[in-house]
Amino acid sequence: MSTDDLFIKDLPSAGVTHSPSAPPTELERRERRRSSRTSNGSMASLRAAPLVPQHKHIWVITGPAGCGKTSVAEYLHQAFSLPYLEGDTFHTPENVKKMAEGHPLTDADRWDWLILLREQSLQALHSSETPGVIVTCSALKKKYRDVIRIATYHDPTVLVHFVFLNASESLLMDRVRGRQGHYMKDYMVHSQFESLEAPQADETDVLSVEASGTSVEVQKLALAVVKKVMEKDAGVA
Numbered sequence: 001m002s003t004d005d006l007f008i009k010d011l012p013s014a015g016v017t018h019s020p021s022a023p024p025t026e027l028e029r030r031e032r033r034r035s036s037r038t039s040n041g042s043m044a045s046l047r048a049a050p051l052v053p054q055h056k057h058i059w060v061i062t063g064p065a066g067c068g069k070t071s072v073a074e075y076l077h078q079a080f081s082l083p084y085l086e087g088d089t090f091h092t093p094e095n096v097k098k099m100a101e102g103h104p105l106t107d108a109d110r111w112d113w114l115i116l117l118r119e120q121s122l123q124a125l126h127s128s129e130t131p132g133v134i135v136t137c138s139a140l141k142k143k144y145r146d147v148i149r150i151a152t153y154h155d156p157t158v159l160v161h162f163v164f165l166n167a168s169e170s171l172l173m174d175r176v177r178g179r180q181g182h183y184m185k186d187y188m189v190h191s192q193f194e195s196l197e198a199p200q201a202d203e204t205d206v207l208s209v210e211a212s213g214t215s216v217e218v219q220k221l222a223l224a225v226v227k228k229v230m231e232k233d234a235g236v237a
């Protein structure tokens with residue numbers, strides 16, 4: 001393989017055009033291989049087959065206030081046509097009032113909320129043919145993520161993934177300060193980082209995404225990691 005091949009393979013496909021004489025990209029090569037297989041009839045039944053994941057996936061978009069959970073979740077919801085649960089809308093009025101008055105939630109305040117998000121995610125998965133569901137949840141501590149992981153215990157067809165949006169406290173302070181009409185104020189961001197237990201390497205269901213870039217950049221990074229897992233599960237990666 002030449003370095004040209006490597007270079008072209010590594011280019012993002014969006015917005016890239018190829019002249020007829022340019023070497024084929026990996027995608028084009030795959031398409032040609034697929035066409036040549038279907039043209040002799042032996043693989044014809046695969047031609048129109050959609051991606052069929054082997055599991056049902058719960059995609060938990062996580063991180064402290066302001067990291068972009070809602071922005072990323074809405075984008076993935078559109079891109080993959082998956083149902084989306086906004087975690088903030090499942091807090092009790094008491095919890096919202098507490099945060100709005102400047103008091104961080106405690107573990108005790110969060111348990112029922114985490115269990116509810118787990119149950120709602122499972123319900124969304126099982127009440128339709130959807131291959132996945134997206135849910136936003138700060139999931140700041142490992143034990144909170146463990147509560148969501150229980151979703152897989154009684155159903156081996158379900159997989160949980162945490163997309164962790166990683167950015168600095170000062171950046172998130174700025175973002176939350178610029179947001180209008182939300183109960184979570186910028187001075188609460190510090191308490192989110194005090195609670196945060198950033199996922200470590202042994203949490204192998206975590207997909208860490210660099211979240212300091214623009215909304216579009218972060219959305220694309222998140223889409224790429226989710227797509228990779230989906231393709232692997234469907235046996236095409």
Ligand SMILES: Nc1ncnc2c1ncn2[C@@H]1O[C@H](COP(=O)(O)OP(=O)(O)OP(=O)(O)O)[C@@H](O)[C@H]1O
Nearest residue numbers: 065066067068069070071175179184213214215218
């Ligand atoms: N990558 C980004 N760059 C700049 N601004 C962003 C980015 N992502 C989100 N924002 C903006 O920052 C604010 C917080 O984003 P968003 O509501 O998506 O975060 P969140 O993690 O869901 O926050 P919360 O947990 O407080 O609901 C919003 O005003 C949003 O428009």
Ligand SMILES: O=C(O)[C@H](O)[C@@H](O)[C@H](O)[C@H](O)CO
Nearest residue numbers: 064065066088105138139184
């Ligand atoms: O666990 C928590 O402390 C809460 O879920 C918060 O993360 C807020 O809901 C969110 O940040 C809204 O701004």
